Amino acid sequence: MNRDDNPFAGASGGYSTNVQYGGAPGGNGAAAGNAEIKDVTTASFSADVLQESRRQPVLVDFWAPWCGPCKQLAPVLEKVVGASAGRVKLVKMNIDDHPAVAGQLGIQSIPAVIAFKNGQAVDGFMGAVPESQIRDFIDRVAGKGPGPQAAEILTAATQARETGDLQTAVNLYETVLAEQPDNPEALGGLADLLLEAGDRAGAEEVLASVPEDKKDAPQVAAVRTKFALADQAAALGDPAEFERRLAADPDDHQARFDLAMIQNALGKRTEAADNLLTIVKQDRSWNDDGARAQLLKFFEAWGMMDEVTLATRRKLSSLLFS
Structure with a gap:
């Protein structure tokens, strides 16, 4: 796939690719000579990630060669993992070569780092985050110091x-x-x-x-996003008005979008997500792919591992790949 039709790219349609870091230019593979970091394939995922995570936490870095932020994140992530004294392992999965696992997890934006423990995905973050945030992330999934963690x-x-x-x-x-x-x-x-x-x-x-x-920590950013979404919904008014508009014209995408915003503010996340998915299905180009972009904001507010987030990501993947 290329950047133009890759659904893992951001709303802008792709990332720049002119950032280079350590090793061979343009690469993002495992650092040479670092036993804690390795490339993983779809075939080796079960052994290298699921089974290995029963012994210690395993971080999976989902990346692609065309992704500039992936190249920014990689050396910082490898540095922090290398300094973690073996508390976590890091593997890298190229989603262009091995898209299946990312699709199953509903990942729509990269770089994405997912932590696995005891064979399960337990936490994660997206984007080229700062070094301090990666350290906090590893402390969170691997613990630090004696006594209650x-x-x-x-x-x-x-x-x-x-x-x-x-x-x-x-x-x-x-x-x-x-x-x-x-x-x-x-x-x-x-x-x-x-x-x-x-x-x-x-x-x-x-x-x-x-x-x-x-x-910019994910948990803090998520609450700020909720503030913004609540403010947007409050400015829209009575949801009954948008429901009446949709009853008269099911193709009124703006009414459906505004209703989704209000539903999210009222805690009706599944209904909000389904309305935005309907817009994506009927007309992905509407408002410059605005429905999908808004779903990504919802995911940030709800949390990467939230049940509604995961379920909606799977539905979105099905739509984009169908």
Whole structure:
């Protein structure tokens, strides 16, 4: 595939390819001589990733030769993994040569780094993020230091949220912040809970305490995106108006798009996603591929490993590859 028809490219249609880094120009393969970093294929994925992750966390870097940000991320990612004292392994998968796994995971933007533990995808990030953020990511999936790990507490907080025990989740986030006041996952999680509870001022106060070098962390960026989406939805008005327009004209893509924005703000994520998918299916060129671009913003707000994100990514992949 080329950059023009590759759905993994951003909304702009592709990345520049003039960035070079270590080794042979234009390459992104495993660093020579580094036993912790290797290339992986579709055939070797089960052994090199799923089985190996039962022994230690494995990071999979999904990249392509035409992707400029992939080339920016690679040397920084390899450096941090190399300095992790063997706490994680890194493998690289070229999605042009091996698209199946990325398609199954619903990955639509690269670079994407997914962490696997015990045979399961547990966390991830997209884009050429800063070195400090990669270190935080590895600490989160592999843990650091003796005693109770922040990653374990954060996992428990996520589980508490999923079961509806929001107070326990708040307490767990605050436990992490008592020891690590700049932990972006705990700050983002706490702000997200406050926002969901209707305390936007409290959520904004929490975000204001995020250190400058961690403001682009995925958990923090996701809450900021939710703020922006909520503001957009609030400005649109009554969803009944858009429902009436769609009843009169099912091809009114603007009405369907605006209704999706409101549905997302009301917590109806599946309905919002389905409306945007309908636009992509009927007319991907509408508003310069605006429906797909908006879905990517939803994914950022919902989280890469969120169930609705994963389900919608799979549906989107089916549409784009059909």
